[in-house]
Amino acid sequence: MQITVSVNGDAYTQEVEPRLLLIHFLRDELRLTGSHWGCDTSNCGACVVWLDETPVKSCTVLAAMADGHRVRTVEGMGMPGRLDPLQEGFSRCHGLQCGFCTPGMMLTARWLLDHNPDPTPGEIREALSGQVCRCTGYENIVRSVRWAAQYEAAGRDGGPSGGGPGETGHGPTATGVTG
Amino acid sequence: MQVPAQVEYERATSVAHALALLTRYGPEARILAGGHSLIPMMKLRLAQPETLIDINGLSELSYVTVAEGTLRIGALTRHAQLLDSAVAGGHFAILHDAEKVIADPIVRNWGTIGGSLCQADPSEDLSAAFAALKATMVICHPGGTRTVPAREFFTGPYETVVAPAELLTEIRIPVRAGGGSAYEKVGRRVGDWPVGAAGAALWLAGDTVSDAGIGLTAVGAKHFAAAEAEEFLCGAPASEESFARAGEIAAEHCTPSSDQRGPAEYKQHLAKELTVRALRRALHRARAGDA
Numbered sequence: 352m353q354i355t356v357s358v359n360g361d362a363y364t365q366e367v368e369p370r371l372l373l374i375h376f377l378r379d380e381l382r383l384t385g386s387h388w389g390c391d392t393s394n395c396g397a398c399v400v401w402l403d404e405t406p407v408k409s410c411t412v413l414a415a416m417a418d419g420h421r422v423r424t425v426e427g428m429g430m431p432g433r434l435d436p437l438q439e440g441f442s443r444c445h446g447l448q449c450g451f452c453t454p455g456m457m458l459t460a461r462w463l464l465d466h467n468p469d470p471t472p473g474e475i476r477e478a479l480s481g482q483v484c485r486c487t488g489y490e491n492i493v494r495s496v497r498w499a500a501q502y503e504a505a506g507r508d509g510g511p512s513g514g515g516p517g518e519t520g521h522g523p524t525a526t527g528v529t530g
Numbered sequence: 531m532q533v534p535a536q537v538e539y540e541r542a543t544s545v546a547h548a549l550a551l552l553t554r555y556g557p558e559a560r561i562l563a564g565g566h567s568l569i570p571m572m573k574l575r576l577a578q579p580e581t582l583i584d585i586n587g588l589s590e591l592s593y594v595t596v597a598e599g600t601l602r603i604g605a606l607t608r609h610a611q612l613l614d615s616a617v618a619g620g621h622f623a624i625l626h627d628a629e630k631v632i633a634d635p636i637v638r639n640w641g642t643i644g645g646s647l648c649q650a651d652p653s654e655d656l657s658a659a660f661a662a663l664k665a666t667m668v669i670c671h672p673g674g675t676r677t678v679p680a681r682e683f684f685t686g687p688y689e690t691v692v693a694p695a696e697l698l699t700e701i702r703i704p705v706r707a708g709g710g711s712a713y714e715k716v717g718r719r720v721g722d723w724p725v726g727a728a729g730a731a732l733w734l735a736g737d738t739v740s741d742a743g744i745g746l747t748a749v750g751a752k753h754f755a756a757a758e759a760e761e762f763l764c765g766a767p768a769s770e771e772s773f774a775r776a777g778e779i780a781a782e783h784c785t786p787s788s789d790q791r792g793p794a795e796y797k798q799h800l801a802k803e804l805t806v807r808a809l810r811r812a813l814h815r816a817r818a819g820d821a
Contacts, residue, residue: 352539369539369582372569391532392570394721399636405610407640411569415539416562416586459636480720481634 354418358383359427367414373407374398376414377424385425385454389483396482399455400424406462408481425454428461436499437461446495448486455482460496468507469500534572538581548585548697549672555581557694562586563606566633566641567649591644591699594618601703605644610635612643621705621821624729624812627713628659634721644698652687653723658745659713660701661754662729662808668700675699681753708740709733710816714804718791724748725791726800728756728780730808732768734816739763739772744808749786749801756780756805768813777806 355364358381365380377383377400386409389397393411400409401423402416429435437457440446447453456479463470463478470478475496476489484492540555542548552559560568560579563586571577585591591606594615601621603612612618613629632638632646632655646656647667660680667678669692680701683690692698715727729745742763744756759780766772786797815821 368536370534370537370572372533375533391573393566393637396634396636402640405639406636408566408636411566411637412640413539413562413565413569413582415541416565416584418541478635481636 352415354415356414356417356419357421359423369413369415371414373400373402373409373412373414373417373422376417377409377422380414383424383426387451387454389451394481394483395452396455396459396479397452399458399482401458401462406459423458425457428457435461436502437464437496440495440498440502441492444491444495444498446488446492448484448488452482452484452486456484456492460499463496464500464503468503470496472497532573534569535575535578537572537579539584540581541584541587543587545588545591545670545697545699548583548588549670549695551581551583552695552697553672555583559583559694561645561648561697563645564608564641565645566637567645567651585697596621596705599705601705603643603701603703605642605647605698605700607643609633609638609641609643609646613638622663622703622711622731623815623821624659624662624711624713624731624808628655628715628727628729631655631713631715631717631724631727637721643701647683647701648690648692648698650684650686650688650690651723652750653748655713655715655724655727655747657684657754658727658747658751659729660703660745662711662713662731662743662745663703664731664743666702667698668702669696670699671696677702681755684754706733706741708735708816710812710814710818710821711743712808712811712815714807714811716800716804723791726786726797726804728801728804728808730805730812732763732809732812732816734768734813737768739766739768742776742809744776744780744805746780746784746801746805748791749784749797751780751784751801756783756801758783759805763809768816770810773806773809773813776809777802780805 374388387397389395393408398409429438475493558580562582562584591604593604619626665680667683711731713729715724726749727747731743733741742760759776781798781802784801786794788794
């Protein structure tokens with residue numbers, strides 16, 4: 352069957368098998384390998400992408416179900432030299448070790464900050480509770496999201512300072528985000 | 531790598547079209563809603579439909595409303611929508627209690643209420659919640675619609691009364707004043723199926739229970755309900771003593787199986803204890819006017 356999916360603003364029309372999973376469409380057909388294919392059982396969340404306005408686990412969605420819809424992957428989050436504040440946060444706060452879970456974590460966190468600009472550490476953990484970091488680096492993931500939230504709040508209050516809140520690896524709120 | 535087997539795919543454009551497609555493709559066709567139960571089953575070859583009929587475009591089946599004294603939940607409503615629905619939580623706190631502990635936030639974004647019910651997993655949380663609320667399922671077929679009580683909807687593990695050419699379209703719950711409800715679940719970890727869970731809905735006349743609904747899941751309860759315990763409670767004082775006895779009666783009528791989530795004795799204990807906790811919290815809410 353033929354499907355047309357808008358991925359990060361670009362429309363792709365492809366012939367696919369109805370059984371093709373969205374994660375394999377993105378990675379194998381479109382060669383957008385930022386979304387990771389992890390557990391294959393909708394448990395780990397490495398494959399999270401946005402379908403229209405909603406984060407979904409793309410290992411459990413058929414590419415056919417995305418026909419006529421918009422998909423957003425990590426490749427659509429920022430650009431070199433102008434990262435999404437979440438990407439910046441993960442970089443500064445060491446929010447990744449092996450990095451396998453990172454794209455899914457950031458896409459879910461992006462949705463969270465869009466709907467709740469000042470989440471508590473508990474709310475961040477709840478939002479990310481369907482995603483697994485096998486390096487167990489959760490503390491720094493929470494710090495990274497808090498960093499992005501504070502950076503964006505500073506921007507709303509009077510323009511980003513450029514450096515954002517905290518230049519150190521642990522950010523300014525290390526004592527406040529022990530979860 | 532887990533991928534589904536070859537399958538045909540059709541996209542329904544209306545309920546009538548979905549029914550026509552079901553009729554055309556016969557019993558080897560399956561409705562594809564969120565797919566969060568069906569696609570994993572297809573990957574494991576536990577389900578191998580010949581045709582998928584995608585109903586994700588049927589926005590007319592996605593709603594949570596109250597009208598004429600009835601809460602109506604469209605079958606295509608996503609779990610996250612039900613959890614976000616102030617009207618659902620306002621009338622029946624049990625629905626929000628249950629939704630908070632179903633799978634995880636990302637799965638809840640796409641999995642649907644109707645899909646969960648039609649999957650009919652013997653550990654499904656919503657089956658117990660809707661049994662407690664004595665909900666009614668609305669099923670469409672080419673000749674019209676029929677309604678089935680929640681407690682008659684499930685005919686066995688992974689089996690429902692929905693026939694091959696039928697579609698579950700709505701869940702209805704009567705809204706009645708003076709009640710409270712709650713859901714209590716024990717799971718091994720966040721997002722997992724329950725080891726055991728209980729839901730309760732209580733209506734009061736003064737300090738007496740005027741009506742009670744108790745739902746149980748994962749513990750081998752007939753029809754996901756504790757009918758004998760409900761019968762005991764109706765007309766009984768709304769007290770700890772009554773709830774303790776109701777919990778015992780509920781557990782006596784459960785026949786759980788030992789599995790990787792726990793031994794049968796433990797699940798029986800959970801049936802008792804979680805029934806008591808759910809009743810206690812439902813009473814607290816009924817008295818506080820929190821539904």
